Amino acid sequence: MRPDTPAPAPAPLAPLSAATLDDAYAANRANAAEASRLAAAHHDRGRAATDRQLSSSSRRLLHFDGRGSGRVTEVLGDLARADRIAVLVPGSDTGLDTYGRFHAAASALHRQLARQAPGTRTAVVAWLGYETPGTVSTTVTTTGRAEQAAPHLRALVAELRAISGEGARVSLLCHSYGSVVCGRSAAGLDVDDIALVGSPGTGADTAAALRTRARVWAGRGGDDWVENVPHLDLDLFGTTVGFGTDPVSPAFGARVFTAGDGGHSDYFRPGSTSLTNLARIVLGETKAVTHD
Incomplete structure (x- = not known):
């Protein structure tokens, strides 16, 4: 997308609750439709197509902002009635222009949850709620973007509690740089499980240092290049570079689960060991999770 492609600002909405959920979905779809029209008029066909897809009546958009790289929070399932809710937190190079692959991961998890627990009410929330760093950039080696994202992730969790109840x-479920975001958000957060996949680190030296009541899990595929990322934590001129202890190492203290032989982008691949175990974590079937 060209950086000057126009899009409307989100309209003010009532505080989210089960009663206002459908109105929020409709308002955000309308915003996506207008963003598509503006992008098309600006000859940005790719962005126009993505926005148009998101404006479909079948989509449930908790938030949408088509400006810049874009923000969208999409729900798969009946959020107001869900007993189990999974929030996917993406890593680098994720924006509206690459949203299709992130949505595919959320869809794969939603289908897996239905397959493993057909009688359980589940919802998956694809949260593209921050400006992700580029894979080839200096921002991907620092905690800056994660620190900016953390208040927004905390706000989302509060909204989910307001909608679905306690x-x-x-x-x-935090992928790659998304695990740094989760690490920066974790302290005191009202969640039950935090699963780190393909993680370069969280910015903390141990799971206990995250200061969360949640169970902390970690998994890494056998062919994931992130295994070769140096686990450093340096302060250079006031900027933290690196993300500390490897989350799958015994020193970190997470519950390490089997993630199969896949690569960095394979954790939500249908039929994979990692997806099966992530669904078990979401469902609370902790004794069924397989371990390395």
Whole structure:
């Protein structure tokens, strides 16, 4: 997308609750439709197509902002009635222009949850709620973007609690740089499980240092290049570079689960060991999770 492609600002909405959920979905779809029209008029066909797809009556958009790289929070399932809620937190190079692959991961998890627990009410929330760093950039080696994102992720969790009530189990599934975001958000957060996949680190030296009541899980595929990322944590002129202890190492203290032999982008691949175990974590079937 060209950076000057126009899009409307989100309209002010009532505070989110089960009663206002459908109105929020409709308003955000309308915003996406207008963003598509503006992008098309600006000859940005790719962005226009993505926005048009998101404006479909079948989509449930909790938030949408088509400006810049874009923000969208999409729900798969009946959020107001869900007993188990999974929030996917993406890593680098994720924006509206690459949203299709992120949506595919959320859809694969939603289908897997239905397959493994057909009688359980589940919802998956694809949260593209921050400006992700580029894979080839200096920002991907620092905690800056994660620190900017953390208040927004905390706000989302508060919204989910307002919509679904305190009885729902909420899990964060944090991929790659998204695990740094989760690490920066974790302290005191009202979630039940935090699963780190393909993680370069969280910015903390141990799971205990995250200061969360949630169970902390970590998994890494056998062919994931992130295994070769140096696990450093340096302060250079006031900027933290690196993300500390490897989350799958015994020193970190997470519950390490089997993630199969896949690569960095394979954790939500249908039929994979990692997807099966992530669904078990979301469902609270902790004894069924397989371990390395």
